[in-house]
Amino acid sequence: MAEAETLVRKDGPEPPGRPGQPGQPEPHAYGSPFSPGYLGFVAANGFSAVGNSAWFVALTVVLTETASPTVTGAVLALCSLPALLGLLIGGAVVDRTGPRRVMVVADLLRCAVQAAAAVVAWLGHLSVPVFVAVLLLTNLMDAFFMPASGALRPRLLPREHLLRGNSLFLLGARGGQALGGPVGALLMGVGGAALVAGFDAVSFAVSAVAVLLLRAPAVRQAVPTAAPSPGKAEDGGGPPPEGLPARIREGLRYIRGHRDLFWLIVLIGLSELASMGPVNVGLVLLADRYGTPLGVGALLTAFTLGAVASFLISTAWPTRRRSGGMVVVGVTGQGLLLAVLGLIGSFGPAVAVYFGLGMLSGLVGNVLGSLVQRWAAPEVRGRVMSVLNMTAFTAVPVGNLMLGVLVNAVGLPATMLLHGALAGLAALIAALRPAIGKARLD
Incomplete structure (x- = not known):
């Protein structure tokens, strides 16, 4: 099924309902958060979280061995900026192309980056510049993946099951983060940073496949020309604006x-x-x-x-x-x-x-x-x-x-x-x- 569908209504988009009140029900892919499709998505995301945390352990260990604490702290701090600075762009791209497509592309790109890092580590050429490049690219992809993930889950489940579905998703993610520490330490002892980077690449590939297999209903792309105010009807709809800056301003x-x-x-x-x-x-x-x-x-x-x-x-x-x-x-x-x-x-x-x-x-x-x-x-x-x-x-x-x-x-x-x-x-x-x-x- 196509991830995004362009359908402009002459009389404006269907209102989502006032806050706290029942609104127009959205199409959803699964009837329950315990459906096999949704549980597979949760499990794959949790596995990806294991890979992320394991890589962070390897990253910290190698950086502290090859650089000063000041350099280590500066690398970790500065490389987190792409995720923060790119979020508004990521959200606009999500609404334009669809969250599932964005998540798959982000996972595959992160998989490619970590696979390249594994090869570099296996060849013995890991250095601070390599770590900086890997962190910058993966954190930049996070800026697209995170809003896409938040936008996708309401499409997967009925509105009354969204809270429970989010709980399962967060439980898998937090469990994966907790498990990633000991897994990273174990893999570092067995095969070094190359093995950890390869494991992280595999975890991203698994996540991409799981998201690709999801069923996600299309979304109407007509957007209010003015944001709704409580108690007032929306002012009508029109085609979404072209260009990322215009889309970002529209969202704000x-x-x-x-x-x-x-x-x-x-x-x-x-x-x-x-x-x-x-x-x-x-x-x-x-x-x-x-x-x-x-x-x-x-x-x-x-x-x-x-x-x-x-x-x-x-x-x-x-x-x-x-x-x-x-x-x-x-x-x-x-x-x-x-x-x-x-x-x-x-x-x-x-x-x-x-x-x-x-x-x-x-x-x-x-x-x-x-x-x-x-x-x-x-x-x-x-x-x-x-x-x-x-x-x-x-x-x-x-x-x-x-x-x-x-x-x-x-x-x-x-x-x-x-x-x-x-x-x-x-x-x-x-x-x-x-x-x-x-x-x-x-």
């Missing part, structure tokens, strides 16, 4: 005019900003404060296990009818736990708090992401998901910087209280926007 106008969708993305940004610093830099400072040898590893493991638990819970008992209420309660809980972190004086309770943070972050993030997918019109969903991805990406360096500045200015306990207050602001936004606070995913 759509989000700006869709008030509840705009505030939903703002809420996600505030929630991520409140938690990213404590989860990254904060756990290092807290581990040093408690002076335990378990330290960072135990706190990070607790957070990861909490996130995995949240995906299991959402798979078994998805929050559909009271999704908005769960967001308000969950973000409020995040704020309270963040505030408590600054007051805890022993390591054991801190581990429990990080487990709770991981669980609430997973539950809330899954619901918020599913709401964005549901509220965005199918014709602009790739661009909306690219903005969402940019928001989450930007929150990591900004959150880390903000936490460091605040710790130096007011100390760790007050910094955690301020992060809790930021999460409280996000919860307040969710409670005051009726479409968010009363949102449903059934």
Whole structure:
């Protein structure tokens, strides 16, 4: 079936429905997230995540052996920029050519890059410039793959099963990331970086085949000339604009005019900003404060296990009818736990708090992401998901910087209280926007 279909309606596109309300049902490929086709897609993506994490282990090991810590940090930081800077372009390409096609091409290109890296490593010519080239190219492909993946899943499942389907997808991805560390260490010991790069190339090929085998209904390409406002009809449709800059501007106008969708993305940004610093830099400072040898590893493991638990819970008992209420309660809980972190004086309770943070972050993030997918019109969903991805990406360096500045200015306990207050602001936004606070995913 063709991935994208150009069909312009004279009377404008079918409205997706107001936020939180039932809208026009979309065609879907599978009746359940437990369908063999969707489970194969989840498993292949998880396998690709194993390859990614294994390659990151090999990359870190070889870089630290051949370059200084400063060079290693600079390479990892600078090479992440293509993923951030290319997201808006990636989202526009997704909406123009279709998410499945974009995902397959991105996977095949990453497969080719990693296969070339495996050959270079086997020949003994690995160097910092080679690593930089590999990272730049694979991260650039991530900028296309991520919004495509977010735009594709609503096409695969009925709207009432989207939350459960996203939970399975995230569970596979997070499980693959966790498994990739030991797999990477094992492969490095057996065959070095060449074997790890080859394994990663195979994982991308498997992912491409799985996506290629998916059934994905076509999407009408008529796009609103003006973004819908709550309570108002869309202004009509027309052919999508030509040129990537025009398509990007159109997507940004759509989000700006869709008030509840705009505030939903703002809420996600505030929630991520409140938690990213404590989860990254904060756990290092807290581990040093408690002076335990378990330290960072135990706190990070607790957070990861909490996130995995949240995906299991959402798979078994998805929050559909009271999704908005769960967001308000969950973000409020995040704020309270963040505030408590600054007051805890022993390591054991801190581990429990990080487990709770991981669980609430997973539950809330899954619901918020599913709401964005549901509220965005199918014709602009790739661009909306690219903005969402940019928001989450930007929150990591900004959150880390903000936490460091605040710790130096007011100390760790007050910094955690301020992060809790930021999460409280996000919860307040969710409670005051009726479409968010009363949102449903059934």
